[in-house]
Amino acid sequence: MIEFRSVTKQFPDGTRAVDSLSLVIPSRKTTVLVGSSGSGKTTILRMINRMVDPTSGVVEIDGDDIAGKEPVKLRRGIGYVMQNSGLLPHRKVIDNIATVLYLTGVARGRARGRALELMDTVGLDRAFADRYPSQLSGGQQQRVGVARGLAVDPNILLMDEPFGAVDPIVRSELQQELLRLQRELGKTVVFVTHDIDEAFLLGDQIAILKTGGEIAQLGTPTEILSNPADDFVSSFVGTDRGARALHLAPGRFGNLVIDGTGRPAGILVNESPTEGPSWPGQTRGPSTDGR
């Protein structure tokens, strides 16, 4: 469990990126921080691995104040995936994935073996192992980024708009992949995005942020959709324009689901999706609350 207790971050130039934030991030679930640009998402995320230190307040991981931990060591135990992957351009894919293992002193052979396994885990062909990042597509680079984040099998995985720079089809592929991984691995994922649909798709818990890292609403997708806390949340999730008010209309192949703008959003099918991706308004499979 990660806990923020009245955490404030003021940068030297006076910008208050986060103002007395209190937030509990449960273990083995995906918490999504969603909000518009400049709302402090990245800053919040980086306070978890001490890339940013709070001006005041306490950040705890499993009850321990992280201010007392050595930043370099702390970071080696926490996965971090960012937009544009942040891969090291001068290292081959396999070495990029194994970087943190090398840093923690794992023998080269073993580290590389583990890196190859991780390529399978994230659905990357092992043939890419000896390529340099610039020889991969954006989507493939993001997969490498995720594999690298998972290398030391961390309990916590921080993801900062990891799928923000890829096209919608690849993005949706990567999202499904992450849902599958999360079902298998059950990490404590903190995921930053400004895409509310992505938030609803991936999040067990969603924090909608206003400027200054202020939480407008914290809840499950269902809670937020069915009961938006205020106008800000309504407009952010699109319930104010009725964009999420769905109704049925008879179509050629069954009932069409029409959204608030009059566009077909899908067709209504009868079987309930027990396996596979969750969707907005539905909480996913069994989630055990570990640690």
Place this chain on the structure above:
Amino acid sequence: MSWLLANLDMVLSLTLDHIWLSVVPIVLGFLLAVPIGAIANRYHLVRGTLVTASGILYAVPSLALFVLLPSIIGTQILDPLNVIIALTLYAVALMVRTTADALADVEPDVIQSAKAMGYSTWGRLVRVELPLSGPVLLAGMRVVAVSTVSLVSVGALIGVNSLGYLFIDGFQRNFPLEILVGIIGTVVIALVFDGLLVLMGRFLLPWSRITRTNGRLIVVQDDPVVINP
């Protein structure tokens, strides 16, 4: 031709002197400039001072520096050390700035991600930032190598032997062949050094030659521009 054959021993020995007088400043210049450049990049106050100082230093004519050094550091006027030190200073002057600029140009994203993975500041500099500055450092070193080789000749004016001696001697005796041999020898040394640096780059920076077939094109070393102070 017969002159060359008759004086082959002398030409060879001058060539070796020339190589030796160039290699030391080139290598020393690199070894000194990289840490200084890294400090300059890290501390902004230091950076301004260092960059300005090296700019001024680079503007001092080489002959003046050769002549002045003995009175500043107390060496003998004919000591090859004067040339070595002066040329090392030029190499440092050029490379400090290049290093600082190259380090400042490393993608912030890559630095953030290296930090997030748990590199220490030192580890990040040595394992990430400097390697990524490699192509720019290499381009800088190619300039340094060529300009050092050509500046060594100037040392002949103060009696430090190198292929430059052939220019002076050939000029005084009005003997163009000797001058020509000196020029060709200097150019060959410069080309060989340049070639060696390029080879080292291929070997040490394999990633920098990768270009994407589709879309964004990355890298490839710049050709150096030779400047003579």
